[in-house]
Amino acid sequence: MPTESPADRAYERQKRARRRGVRLGLAASFVIGLLGARTALALPQPCTLLNDRGAWYQPLAGDGPVPLPSHPESWAPAPRGNQLLPGTYLVRLQAENPNSHPITCIFLPDKLVALAELLTGESPQPLARTGWFLPLDERAMKSPQAVLPTVLPPGTNTFWLRLWVPANSPKIPSSLAVQMEALEAFTITQRRFDHAHGVYGGIMLAVVLYNLFLFFSLRERLYLLYVLYASFFGCIWLVRAGMGLTFLWPHWPLWDAQAHYFMIGLAIIFGNAFSSAFLELPVKAPRLARGLQAISVFVGLLLVGVGLQRFALIETPLALAAAGACSLYVAAGFLRLRQKSPEARYFLLATGMVILGTVVYIAAFFRLLPTTFITANSAQLGSAAEMVLLAFALGHKIRHLRQEKVAAEELSRLDPLTGLANRRLLSEQMELEWRRVYRQGSTLGIVIVDVDHFKAYNDAWGHQAGDGLLQLLAEELRSLCRRPGDLAARYGGEEFVLLLPSLSVLQAHELAERLRRTVEERAWPHPASPLGPVVTVSCGVAVGRPVEGVPVSVLFAEADEALYFAKRSGRNQVCLRTASGTHRRLNSA
Numbered sequence: 001m002p003t004e005s006p007a008d009r010a011y012e013r014q015k016r017a018r019r020r021g022v023r024l025g026l027a028a029s030f031v032i033g034l035l036g037a038r039t040a041l042a043l044p045q046p047c048t049l050l051n052d053r054g055a056w057y058q059p060l061a062g063d064g065p066v067p068l069p070s071h072p073e074s075w076a077p078a079p080r081g082n083q084l085l086p087g088t089y090l091v092r093l094q095a096e097n098p099n100s101h102p103i104t105c106i107f108l109p110d111k112l113v114a115l116a117e118l119l120t121g122e123s124p125q126p127l128a129r130t131g132w133f134l135p136l137d138e139r140a141m142k143s144p145q146a147v148l149p150t151v152l153p154p155g156t157n158t159f160w161l162r163l164w165v166p167a168n169s170p171k172i173p174s175s176l177a178v179q180m181e182a183l184e185a186f187t188i189t190q191r192r193f194d195h196a197h198g199v200y201g202g203i204m205l206a207v208v209l210y211n212l213f214l215f216f217s218l219r220e221r222l223y224l225l226y227v228l229y230a231s232f233f234g235c236i237w238l239v240r241a242g243m244g245l246t247f248l249w250p251h252w253p254l255w256d257a258q259a260h261y262f263m264i265g266l267a268i269i270f271g272n273a274f275s276s277a278f279l280e281l282p283v284k285a286p287r288l289a290r291g292l293q294a295i296s297v298f299v300g301l302l303l304v305g306v307g308l309q310r311f312a313l314i315e316t317p318l319a320l321a322a323a324g325a326c327s328l329y330v331a332a333g334f335l336r337l338r339q340k341s342p343e344a345r346y347f348l349l350a351t352g353m354v355i356l357g358t359v360v361y362i363a364a365f366f367r368l369l370p371t372t373f374i375t376a377n378s379a380q381l382g383s384a385a386e387m388v389l390l391a392f393a394l395g396h397k398i399r400h401l402r403q404e405k406v407a408a409e410e411l412s413r414l415d416p417l418t419g420l421a422n423r424r425l426l427s428e429q430m431e432l433e434w435r436r437v438y439r440q441g442s443t444l445g446i447v448i449v450d451v452d453h454f455k456a457y458n459d460a461w462g463h464q465a466g467d468g469l470l471q472l473l474a475e476e477l478r479s480l481c482r483r484p485g486d487l488a489a490r491y492g493g494e495e496f497v498l499l500l501p502s503l504s505v506l507q508a509h510e511l512a513e514r515l516r517r518t519v520e521e522r523a524w525p526h527p528a529s530p531l532g533p534v535v536t537v538s539c540g541v542a543v544g545r546p547v548e549g550v551p552v553s554v555l556f557a558e559a560d561e562a563l564y565f566a567k568r569s570g571r572n573q574v575c576l577r578t579a580s581g582t583h584r585r586l587n588s589a
Helices: 006-027 031-042 183-218 221-240 243-247 253-278 286-307 315-338 344-365 378-412 423-440 454-461 463-479 505-522 552-568
Strands: 054-059 087-097 103-108 115-119 128-130 148-152 155-165 179-182 444-451 487-492 495-501 537-545 574-576
Touching (some): 183 221, 183 378, 243 253, 253 286, 253 315, 315 344, 344 378, 444 454, 444 463, 463 487, 463 505, 505 537
Antiparallel strands (some): 054 087, 103 148, 103 179, 115 128
C-alpha cells in the first residue's frame, strides 16, 4: 500500500475543515473560525524565498506549455504588464531552509494561473503541478488553491516554476509573483478561511431554505425572487472559495473557472428583479425600473458571450454593470425613502452593508488597511449581513402587503357610503347562516327595509342630503345588530337588509316594528312625502326553518314579497310573511 504524503494528509485535513465549516455555518458557530485565525498568526515561517530570481517568456505554441529548455536564458525576458500574455513563463526560484532537517514547504503562484509546474531543472518531469486547468485529483495537493508542495532540503535550493497561460482564458494571472510558506502554516491559515466560508455558506443556506419554504407556503413572488438573488449572490463567493470544485464538480475545472461569470450575471439579473419589485419601482419610479431592466438585458447578452468563450470581452463590462446596478439600488432606496416607503430604510441598510464590506475588502487588497480576518472576509460578511437584513425587510413588507390586502378585501365587502355590509357580503353571510341554523335546527329571519318615497326626498333636498339620510338610517340598523351572526347590509339604493339568525317570527316582527317606530320618532324632515312631514320606512319580514334542498333565496323572496305588500298597503308599516305562506317546502318558525 502506498504511503500517504504530507501534502495528501494536509489536503484531507483541509477537506475535513471545509465540512466542519459547513456544519459550523448551519449552527452559526463563528467562534471556531476566529480561534483558527489566532492560531495561524502564532506560527513561525521556517522557509524563506530569496530575491535572486529571473523570469523568461516564450509565446504560445500549441495546446500546452513549452518544455523546459536546457538554457532558459535563451528565452526572451518576461514582458511587464497588468496581465500575463498567453504563452509559457519560466521563473527561477531560490528557497532557503535554515533548519538542519528537511521541511515541507509550498510555493503559491498567482491563484488565477491555468497551469503551474515546479521543476528542479534536472528532470523534465515536474515535482508538483497545480492550476485551474487541472481536475482536482490531478493536482499535487488536492486543493482549489494554486499550491505547489515540495520537501525542501537544508540549505539553499534552486527550482524552476513553469507557468502556462492559454489563449482566451477565463482567468488570467496578473503577475509572476510567488509566495512561500510552511505547509503547516498554510494548512492552519486555510482552515481558518474554510471555517469562514463554511459559516458564510451555512448562513446563506439557512436564509435561502427558510425563504424558499415561505415561498411554497405563501406563493408570494417576492420570496422566489429573493431566493434566486440570494442563491446566486452567495454562490459567487462559494465558487471563488473553491467550494464548488471541492464538493460538486471536481472533474470539471473549465466550468469551475468560468462559473463565477454566470453567478455574477445571474445575481445581477435577479437582484435587479427583486429590488424593482421590493421597492415597487415600476409604479413609484418607472425610470429607475427601466434602468435596471436595461442592465439586466445587457448582462444577459454578456452571459451569451461567456457561453461563447469570449472571456476577454466580458470581465470589464460585467463589473461596470454590477457597479451601475448598485448605484441604481442606492438611488432607488433614497428616492423611496423620500416617498415615505417603510421598507426603504431596510433596503438601504442592507445595500450599505455589502457596499461597505466591498470597500473594506478593496482597501485591504491595496494595502490601505491591514489584512486581518475581518478585512479579508469583509465582502462576504457584508453580503451575509445584506441577505439577513433583506430577509427581515422582506418579511416586514410581506406582512404589510397582506395587511393591505386584508384591508382592501374588507373594504370590498362594505358599502362605501354607509359602512354596512354590501350585497356581496350579504349573500355570503346568508348562505353561511342558512347552513348553520340548518345544522342547529334553528331559524333564520330576514328583514328588508325600504325608505318611503326616497326619490321624492332626493328631488326635494338633493342627493347629498339623501346620502346623509341613508347614513343616519344605517346607524339605526347597526344598533339593532347585537348578537353573533346579526348583520346589517345595504342591498341597493334605499333598500337595506337585516339578517337575524335564531329569532322567532314574533321576535323578528317586534324588532322590525321597533325600527319603523324609531325612524318615525326621529322626525327627520321629509316635506315631499304624502305620508306626512317626516321620513318613514316600510319593512318586509320572513322567518323560516331550513329544509334540505331549499336555498336561502326562497326565504329572501318571501321577505321581498312581504315588503311589496307593506308598500302596496300604504307604506310606513311592517308586513310579515312566514315561509309556509307560499312555499310548502319551508317550515315556518
